[in-house]
Amino acid sequence: MRLLSLIFVWLAALALPLGLGAPAHAQSPVQSADSPYLPGAQVSDNKSITVELVPLSRWAAPGSTAVVALKQVIAPGWHTYWRNPGDSGGATQMTWALPNGVGAGDIIWPLPQRQRLLNLVNYGYSGTVYLPVPIQIPADAAVGRNIPLHVEADLFVCSAEMCIPHTFRLALDMAVREGAAPPASDADAIRQVMETAPRPAGITARVVQSNGVLTLTATGGPLAGTGAGADPGPVWFYPFAPGQIAHGGDQSGQRGADGLTLVMTAGAAREAAPDAPLSGVLQTALGAFEITTEPGAALDGVTGQPLQIAAETPAEGPTTNGGVPVLWQAALLALAGGLILNLMPCVFPILAMKAASLTASAHEPKLARRDGLLFLFGVLAAFAVLAGALLALRAGGAAIGWGFQLQSPLVTVGLSLLMLAVGLNLSGVFHVGSGLQGLGSGPLARVPGGTGAFLTGVLAVVVAAPCTAPFMAAALGAALVMSWPAAMLVFLMLGLGLALPYVAVSLSPRLLARLPRPGAWMERLKSLLAFPMYGAALWLAWVVTRQIGDMGLAALFGSGLLLAFGLWLYGQGQNARAWGGRGRLATAAAAVALIAGLALGVLAARTPVQTATSAVSSPSADLASAPWSPEAVRAAQAEGRPVLVEFTADWCVTCKINEGTSLATARTARTLAETNTAYLVGDWTRRDDAIAEELARHGRSGVPLYLLYPAGGGAPRILPQILTEGLVVEALKDAAG
Numbered sequence: 001m002r003l004l005s006l007i008f009v010w011l012a013a014l015a016l017p018l019g020l021g022a023p024a025h026a027q028s029p030v031q032s033a034d035s036p037y038l039p040g041a042q043v044s045d046n047k048s049i050t051v052e053l054v055p056l057s058r059w060a061a062p063g064s065t066a067v068v069a070l071k072q073v074i075a076p077g078w079h080t081y082w083r084n085p086g087d088s089g090g091a092t093q094m095t096w097a098l099p100n101g102v103g104a105g106d107i108i109w110p111l112p113q114r115q116r117l118l119n120l121v122n123y124g125y126s127g128t129v130y131l132p133v134p135i136q137i138p139a140d141a142a143v144g145r146n147i148p149l150h151v152e153a154d155l156f157v158c159s160a161e162m163c164i165p166h167t168f169r170l171a172l173d174m175a176v177r178e179g180a181a182p183p184a185s186d187a188d189a190i191r192q193v194m195e196t197a198p199r200p201a202g203i204t205a206r207v208v209q210s211n212g213v214l215t216l217t218a219t220g221g222p223l224a225g226t227g228a229g230a231d232p233g234p235v236w237f238y239p240f241a242p243g244q245i246a247h248g249g250d251q252s253g254q255r256g257a258d259g260l261t262l263v264m265t266a267g268a269a270r271e272a273a274p275d276a277p278l279s280g281v282l283q284t285a286l287g288a289f290e291i292t293t294e295p296g297a298a299l300d301g302v303t304g305q306p307l308q309i310a311a312e313t314p315a316e317g318p319t320t321n322g323g324v325p326v327l328w329q330a331a332l333l334a335l336a337g338g339l340i341l342n343l344m345p346c347v348f349p350i351l352a353m354k355a356a357s358l359t360a361s362a363h364e365p366k367l368a369r370r371d372g373l374l375f376l377f378g379v380l381a382a383f384a385v386l387a388g389a390l391l392a393l394r395a396g397g398a399a400i401g402w403g404f405q406l407q408s409p410l411v412t413v414g415l416s417l418l419m420l421a422v423g424l425n426l427s428g429v430f431h432v433g434s435g436l437q438g439l440g441s442g443p444l445a446r447v448p449g450g451t452g453a454f455l456t457g458v459l460a461v462v463v464a465a466p467c468t469a470p471f472m473a474a475a476l477g478a479a480l481v482m483s484w485p486a487a488m489l490v491f492l493m494l495g496l497g498l499a500l501p502y503v504a505v506s507l508s509p510r511l512l513a514r515l516p517r518p519g520a521w522m523e524r525l526k527s528l529l530a531f532p533m534y535g536a537a538l539w540l541a542w543v544v545t546r547q548i549g550d551m552g553l554a555a556l557f558g559s560g561l562l563l564a565f566g567l568w569l570y571g572q573g574q575n576a577r578a579w580g581g582r583g584r585l586a587t588a589a590a591a592v593a594l595i596a597g598l599a600l601g602v603l604a605a606r607t608p609v610q611t612a613t614s615a616v617s618s619p620s621a622d623l624a625s626a627p628w629s630p631e632a633v634r635a636a637q638a639e640g641r642p643v644l645v646e647f648t649a650d651w652c653v654t655c656k657i658n659e660g661t662s663l664a665t666a667r668t669a670r671t672l673a674e675t676n677t678a679y680l681v682g683d684w685t686r687r688d689d690a691i692a693e694e695l696a697r698h699g700r701s702g703v704p705l706y707l708l709y710p711a712g713g714g715a716p717r718i719l720p721q722i723l724t725e726g727l728v729v730e731a732l733k734d735a736a737g
Helices: 002-015 187-196 268-272 326-341 345-360 365-395 409-426 442-464 472-479 484-507 509-513 520-528 530-574 583-605 630-638 653-663 666-674 689-697 725-735
Strands: 049-055 065-074 080-086 093-097 113-117 120-125 128-136 146-158 163-176 204-210 213-219 236-239 252-255 259-265 279-284 287-292 643-648 678-683 705-709
Touching: 049 146, 049 163, 065 146, 065 163, 065 187, 080 146, 080 236, 128 187, 326 484, 365 442, 365 484, 409 442, 409 530, 442 484, 520 530, 530 583, 630 643, 630 678, 630 705, 643 653, 643 689, 653 725, 666 725, 678 689, 705 725
Parallel strands: 643 678
Antiparallel strands: 049 065, 065 128, 080 120, 093 146, 113 120, 146 163, 204 213, 213 259, 236 279, 252 259, 279 287, 643 705
16 A cells, blocks of 8 residues: 555656746846946846947047947847836836046936736836937047946846846947047937937926826927817826826826816825826827926816827736726636636546545545545645746746646656556556555544545646636636735635535535435446546547657557556455465565556656657648747738637647637638638647747636737737637628628
């Protein structure tokens, strides 16, 4: 029994995702004070950003003002921050080390983008951004010499999952020459930032605060005459100081003959100092302007037509809804998702074990309650381990999501062998717990049953991990961008939902009384319910084929054969009469076979990935599909075509059901052709950080995810996780207009 317990613990540990995935990117180290300033571009350790000090002109004349910019090339899915970062993050800081007589001015900040994350809004930049800084060259600068410009740039580079501080020490030698200097290579981009950066424009602004509501009026300058046809278009206000407004709150208003009015919610800092001037940037279609409010009442002449408010930047995560705190909203969705998870196809095999254990103790209420609670504890413990692994990988910079452990061949092989072992146990090949029953009386005699209930709860989570039920995806997507205590609560609520039906039945005497009495039928049912476990083992073996190819599958089959033989030997050894009292010999032979089988299983998981038979799967050969990439989406949209994107994986049973019933059908294929829809497939069977980041952008942490981009361009529509053929066909027609 001790040997078998160790084998099951080993298999369970193999199945859980501890320490899996690609090595996490280390944070960029802060260089020491005596580190040299380096010329040229520098790249962060996790490749999230490249920074460089670049000039506007090739040289500077004595007594002139040169312009040097901090160039940031930000990787997709990451961003940096404006002078006011908003609800989180930190502004870029530049500390100069310059020769005597050389002075650096303030950063000329480009207009930021609004970046929504849950109910938070940040102000920042993505892609390539230039932060120009004027540099005063002294009049006595020696012509023909170089002036060394050194700067220490401190900045935060953040994604939807994490935020990493970086420090770069950059150097640039500015040549001093007479006469007009020709432009440098980045001159056009720097000049555009300087020309479009917000500046004062003679606008008079005042603000009135009442009951937490700010009413900002702006008149004059370029806003004069907006009511007569100079439409200011979409409008946003960005305060220079944090805490002045609720960054994620609504901004509404009106425009009139002399200007416009904007209504906002006051922030905590504003509530503490309501009479202080309010400074910031007013973004309109007429330009972006710096404004500072003057004391006095609200101005007249700005009421009239409703003001158009700019559209939000695409959210990096799920937003709040109806004022319900995001944490509790996500927790309730997780609870609902856990309940529905009991009905999902990939969880069906574990229902066999749950049913067998429940019927065994149905007419012993105390044992039933004990088993129900221990099953709950097993589920919660497994979810806590999974959540800890996910959050640890997230903190290390890895792009991960729910079900990510099945992207590891080691986990897939381990789960396949574990399902085989459970099936053999249900078939009566060997027994668990019989060796402990005679060790004592009272509580000790009942250890096997309670331990079995706890391990059943753990196994339920292991088997359920590839599934994504309705409501569950949104909750997990939110959890993976929350702080770790909030994320852990969401994961535990998901586990509570999964265990709740079983626990409710085990705690209710009336429900227990309606279950049939134990008898010989239980053994027949137990044997019958072994077949879903065999099916799960075969399905996982197919996933192994998709991951590491035929050679890996052959090694897995050999491992399964040795494992089955070893467990059969162990079962024979449990019955000493069958071996004439030589049970110990059978147990020793079983140990050799089991160790050999597990070693071969590890070898199967280590088969080089290059031997895989195929890398990307398509739902059907009848559907013309192409691999997903952001470039492929943009190219199809540029042609004016609708785009259907399917994010799937071979280990996702829900994905395969959707493909068979709703996507890989003749009617869907005909509609795709009629609407000229581009069909792109993002295969997440093996680890792909680009797909993980795209899932996170849409508030998801696992597959399936279906995006439908309209023919006219714009943001995609997210289709339900459970598809029907009619729903897909109608959505395709709507997208095509």
